[in-house]
Amino acid sequence: MRFTRNARDFDDWIRGPFADLNTELEDIYFAQDDRTAIPTSGERFRRRIVDEGHRHVTRLLREGNTDEGFDAAFDVLGNVGMYMAACRRHGITDPSREQTSPLKDASALALHLGASLGVTPRFATSHLTTHNPARDGRYKAFTRLEDERIFFDYNTRGVFAYKRAADALVRTLPLGISHPVTQDLLRDARDALRDVARWNNELFERLDTDRFFYCVRPYFKPYRVGLHVYRGANAGDFAGINEIDLLLGVCRADNPAYSQLLVDKFLYMMPDDQLRLRDSMRRRSLLDELMRAMPSSQSTDWFQKTTRAFLEVCEAHGHAAAQHHDQLVSKFIERPAEALPPDDQEDITASGPPLSVLLPALEKLRDLRLAAERDDIPSRYRELRQLRSCLMAGFIPTRLQG
Numbered sequence: 001m002r003f004t005r006n007a008r009d010f011d012d013w014i015r016g017p018f019a020d021l022n023t024e025l026e027d028i029y030f031a032q033d034d035r036t037a038i039p040t041s042g043e044r045f046r047r048r049i050v051d052e053g054h055r056h057v058t059r060l061l062r063e064g065n066t067d068e069g070f071d072a073a074f075d076v077l078g079n080v081g082m083y084m085a086a087c088r089r090h091g092i093t094d095p096s097r098e099q100t101s102p103l104k105d106a107s108a109l110a111l112h113l114g115a116s117l118g119v120t121p122r123f124a125t126s127h128l129t130t131h132n133p134a135r136d137g138r139y140k141a142f143t144r145l146e147d148e149r150i151f152f153d154y155n156t157r158g159v160f161a162y163k164r165a166a167d168a169l170v171r172t173l174p175l176g177i178s179h180p181v182t183q184d185l186l187r188d189a190r191d192a193l194r195d196v197a198r199w200n201n202e203l204f205e206r207l208d209t210d211r212f213f214y215c216v217r218p219y220f221k222p223y224r225v226g227l228h229v230y231r232g233a234n235a236g237d238f239a240g241i242n243e244i245d246l247l248l249g250v251c252r253a254d255n256p257a258y259s260q261l262l263v264d265k266f267l268y269m270m271p272d273d274q275l276r277l278r279d280s281m282r283r284r285s286l287l288d289e290l291m292r293a294m295p296s297s298q299s300t301d302w303f304q305k306t307t308r309a310f311l312e313v314c315e316a317h318g319h320a321a322a323q324h325h326d327q328l329v330s331k332f333i334e335r336p337a338e339a340l341p342p343d344d345q346e347d348i349t350a351s352g353p354p355l356s357v358l359l360p361a362l363e364k365l366r367d368l369r370l371a372a373e374r375d376d377i378p379s380r381y382r383e384l385r386q387l388r389s390c391l392m393a394g395f396i397p398t399r400l401q402g
């Protein structure tokens with residue numbers, strides 16, 4: 001990556017003093033009886049974050065740093081975003097108090113970069129996971145806390161495993177459902193989704209709930225850039241998970257609740273992910289293809305094998321989605337939030353709505369992915385049941401019959 005001197009200095013600051021100052025503050029907050037309070041005792045650290053960050057931002061703004069290639073500009077956007085997110089986390093800015101962001105230069109730089117790159121003008125998950133360059137083995141993070149590392153390590157692994165599953169499914173498109181190699185690709189997708197489940201499980205076991213809830217999650221709150229509030233980043237801001245939903249057919253782009261979610265997340269993804277997602281919204285799903293072929297082909301060798309492999313992918317996808325909701329969201333968000341006073345519960349989600357609104361929406365997504373037996377959402381449980389019922393026990397491939 002080609003960095004200007006100013007961009008490099010800013011990056012050094014983010015990796016160095018910025019992470020140190022946030023860590024000092026987290027330790028102060030975490031030692032209090034009320035861990036959500038922002039005490040005056042951290043004021044000198046907060047002041048340094050604002051002032052030192054501002055000095056870097058104004059230099060970059062003067063330089064007009066948008067023409068050093070996509071990667072360098074995207075990286076600078078991530079750094080400005082981390083600075084703005086930290087200001088939000090420490091209560092230096094608060095979108096409910098302000099009409100426009102008080103971080104005027106940072107907003108100007110972020111808006112310029114975001115608009116020119118075709119992404120949202122704030123830090124996105126990819127800045128901290130899939131596009132987070134390590135130096136000497138260490139990648140960028142808000143703090144030096146071990147639990148933040150654990151969170152990002154496993155988010156990155158989970159995202160890449162989802163992307164591997166999506167890649168395998170996309171490759172089936174030009175081959176078609178009756179191609180023998182489609183069965184291999186479906187097995188690859190299944191195995192990648194089983195890896196997602198393995199990483200989810202390790203994250204569930206290793207992450208400390210309180211450190212995550214009080215010291216990591218707050219950096220993912222919505223914040224204002226210029227006039228508008230941009231929702232927080234979440235690990236789902238990449239195309240792969242939705243490509244899997246759509247290509248399998250467990251979620252459909254003509255379901256307004258689902259496509260609303262897609263429309264809202266486009267700019268939070270890298271431009272190449274935006275293209276991939278758009279493309280998969282136009283495709284016929286594997287489930288629809290199999291349902292169309294079922295009447296005439298159900299006793300053929302290829303149909304039996306492809307359907308079996310397809311159902312295994314659906315099962316692995318549903319399992320990982322259930323784990324996300326029933327383990328990760330429940331343990332690390334829902335339960336610790338119950339301990340907060342009702343007023344504080346309004347303010348803990350990355351997307352902005354209170355938990356009481358977000359949780360049922362996440363539950364619906366889980367149930368679509370599980371193809372659960374629900375009639376209040378467009379679950380595909382009937383079609384999957386039909387497919388399952390036409391799998392023949394002890395099926396003998398046609399070429400061996402007679």
Ligand code: HEM
Nearest residue numbers: 154155158159234235236241328329332333349350351365
């Ligand atoms: C401590 C671990 C995690 C917690 C507590 C958690 C929690 C959440 C929450 C609360 C949301 C909704 C965001 C909002 O609107 O506020 C969300 C979204 C999402 N998360 Fe996680 N998450 C975790 C880890 C992961 C991992 C490892 C992945 C795998 C890549 C992942 C994938 C997603 C996806 C795809 C979405 C978007 C909604 C969807 O399509 O299901 N999350 N997560």
